[in-house]
Amino acid sequence: MAGIAFTKGHGTENDFVLIPDPEDRLTLDEELVRSICDRRAGIGADGVIRVVPASGDAVADGARWFMDYRNADGSLAEMCGNGARVFARYLVHRGWEAPGAFEFGTRGGVRSAVVPEPGTFGEVSIGMGPVTLGPESWTDLAGRHWSGRAVDVGNPHLACFVDGTAGDLGELDLTRGPVFDPAVFPAGVNVEIVVPAAAGPDGVEGVRMRVHERGVGETRSCGTGTVAVAAARLAALGRTSGTVDVHVPGGQVRVDLATGDGRVFPESVLTGPAVLVATGVLQF
Numbered sequence: 108m109a110g111i112a113f114t115k116g117h118g119t120e121n122d123f124v125l126i127p128d129p130e131d132r133l134t135l136d137e138e139l140v141r142s143i144c145d146r147r148a149g150i151g152a153d154g155v156i157r158v159v160p161a162s163g164d165a166v167a168d169g170a171r172w173f174m175d176y177r178n179a180d181g182s183l184a185e186m187c188g189n190g191a192r193v194f195a196r197y198l199v200h201r202g203w204e205a206p207g208a209f210e211f212g213t214r215g216g217v218r219s220a221v222v223p224e225p226g227t228f229g230e231v232s233i234g235m236g237p238v239t240l241g242p243e244s245w246t247d248l249a250g251r252h253w254s255g256r257a258v259d260v261g262n263p264h265l266a267c268f269v270d271g272t273a274g275d276l277g278e279l280d281l282t283r284g285p286v287f288d289p290a291v292f293p294a295g296v297n298v299e300i301v302v303p304a305a306a307g308p309d310g311v312e313g314v315r316m317r318v319h320e321r322g323v324g325e326t327r328s329c330g331t332g333t334v335a336v337a338a339a340r341l342a343a344l345g346r347t348s349g350t351v352d353v354h355v356p357g358g359q360v361r362v363d364l365a366t367g368d369g370r371v372f373p374e375s376v377l378t379g380p381a382v383l384v385a386t387g388v389l390q391f
């Protein structure tokens with residue numbers, strides 16, 4: 108395949124190669140995705156997002172575009188929160204959506220975006236849909252055994268809270284993937300290790316996390332992971348709604364969770380930066 112236009116972007120340093128495909132002509136196989144994401148022999152990214160017109164039920168639900176997201180290893184995922192912000196920013200940058208609020212399709216269902224005017228550096232918000240807390244579970248990661256809470260944000264997460272400092276978190280070796288309970292996570296899992304962080308000047312709850320992503324490895328941020336961690340944190344505090352600032356190695360995002368029943372938060376909003384870095388042409 109030759110001459111495929113792309114844009115590189117990131118959200119809190121979780122980085123993506125966006126491939127516009129407005130006529131829905133391209134087939135992205137696993138090998139091509141892996142080649143694109145290769146940090147030495149390719150462009151380098153945590154994932155690839157094909158930008159393609161929405162179809163079927165998503166159109167009926169108001170979506171004009173579909174986020175065809177793939178992990179760096181070529182696997183499909185239901186949802187990508189940081190990717191969604193970058194995708195939404197890109198649609199406005201191209202003039203394919205007007206600034207403001209719009210809907211778009213994902214494998215996890217239709218999601219909403221609010222994007223500022225092009226050329227501004229304001230943050231992007233994504234309506235991330237419902238968040239459902241699951242059972243307690245465990246993982247073996249970085250040479251330790253961790254307990255955590257399963258959380259479904261459209262994709263699967265295990266949020267593991269520990270007493271520790273940013274320094275303790277920084278010392279973990281996340282180069283190897285987690286061992287986990289396949290009965291709880293039959294399709295694999297994204298694992299977050301979380302420590303407390305100081306509340307912000309506005310009094311908002313803070314946490315700090317690192318993540319090992321399914322299909323990628325350690326990344327500098329995971330948007331769905333930040334939503335999972337915020338939901339698990341509020342639930343552990345006995346709260347049924349609230350706002351959490353989540354610090355990740357690549358920056359900071361804010362998560363707002365609407366009032367639920369203690370197990371399901373019916374709606375969540377992820378707000379953070381979304382940056383378009385470069386455009387070019389793939390020569391694979």
Ligand SMILES: N[C@@H](CCC[C@H](N)C(=O)O)C(=O)O
Pocket residue numbers: 121178183184185186187188189190262263297320321322323326328329330331332
């Ligand atoms: N980085 C993403 C999550 C991407 C998908 C994940 N690796 C999975 O397989 O579920 C995010 O920002 O949410």
